[in-house]
């Protein structure tokens with residue numbers, strides 16, 4: 001008999017998530033698997049920004065959504081043999097019975113490729129969804145050219161840190177925006193040409209700090225945060241600049257700020273802005289993972305993880321990530 005532990009969303013979020021929004025429960029799983037099913041035992045769980053806005057679509061009583069790297073411990077599906085490690089969106093749970101055939105193509109679990117000497121947790125970060133978000137969302141939508149200036153917000157996080165390094169690999173000048181001096185120091189170690197700590201310069205000082213960091217203006221903007229940071233970047237875009245809108249974390253906890261209307265910049269600078277959801281490229285998923293792995297092996301792409309130990313600490317790790325407690329990818333180790 002397998003008893004799974006799971007974190008249930010028991011009360012809708014209002015502002016930053018709190019303990020009262022979550023309840024740790026148990027669920028006894030069936031003893032027998034049906035044909036094509038397998039049992040997955042979680043090793044690493046992901047905490048990601050989307051969980052905060054996406055849960056608004058689910059009723060109270062739903063298990064928290066999320067990705068995990070897990071081990072197949074029992075299987076009636078030959079594509080997911082016992083002992084294989086898989087990525088799957090199984091939610092905040094320790095054990096899950098999965099029938100992959102019942103899931104839509106873009107949300108199907110997959111067996112992780114070999115990461116060589118690197119930890120399997122990278123399947124939640126640079127060698128998984130966030131890494132692919134950086135790879136496709138930046139290269140496809142920004143179409144960067146050598147010599148151009150690229151600004152990345154949320155730059156020290158899972159997605160942003162990879163975007164900035166890929167931009168360097170493409171010969172760009174890269175400015176990273178992040179929320180602490182330590183994060184900015186790490187970005188400069190990674191090769192970012194300039195950094196802005198948006199918390200110390202503040203909303204009033206951001207435009208001047210950007211002017212100094214990007215004196216030739218901005219050709220590409222990879223936007224993870226929205227709000228006043230993005231409004232200010234848009235004012236300093238160059239002719240024919242490109243903006244990849246990845247996320248808007250500055251308002252996920254219901255905070256809204258008044259920002260200036262960027263339409264005039266779009267007309268006169270002839271800018272192009274496009275939002276995306278990374279599963280748009282699900283048919284090319286392994287291409288992104290392989291490219292990022294190759295760059296890691298070649299020493300051209302560096303990663304960092306912020307690891308919280310213990311399933312019971314999932315809500316704590318989630319809130320910490322939403323408030324800037326992570327550098328690189330935030331994961332929870334069981």
Ligand SMILES: NC(=O)C1=CN([C@@H]2O[C@H](COP(=O)(O)OP(=O)(O)OC[C@H]3O[C@@H](n4cnc5c(N)ncnc54)[C@H](OP(=O)(O)O)[C@@H]3O)[C@@H](O)[C@H]2O)C=CC1
Pocket residue numbers: 048049050129130133154155156157158159160177178179180183224225245246247248249250251276277278279321322323324325326327328329330
């Ligand atoms: N479109 C898509 O398909 C996808 C979009 N995303 C989006 O990418 C973005 C980054 O995700 P991910 O890399 O996983 O997360 P991160 O690892 O970057 O973690 C979140 C970070 O956001 C920063 N942050 C929090 N509040 C604010 C704020 N008010 N203003 C500026 N920064 C803030 C914090 O860093 P700091 O200390 O710098 O404030 C925090 O560490 C998110 O917006 C997410 O929704 C992610 C995956 C797929």
Ligand SMILES: CCCCCC(=O)/C=C/[C@H]1[C@H](O)CC(=O)[C@@H]1CCCCCCC(=O)O
Pocket residue numbers: 049050053054065066089129246247248276277278279
């Ligand atoms: C305004 C909110 C923007 C959020 C952008 C974002 O972070 C999107 C993330 C998704 C990404 O594009 C692909 C994913 O894997 C993320 C969502 C995953 C949802 C899994 C849902 C599984 C389930 O319903 O059980």
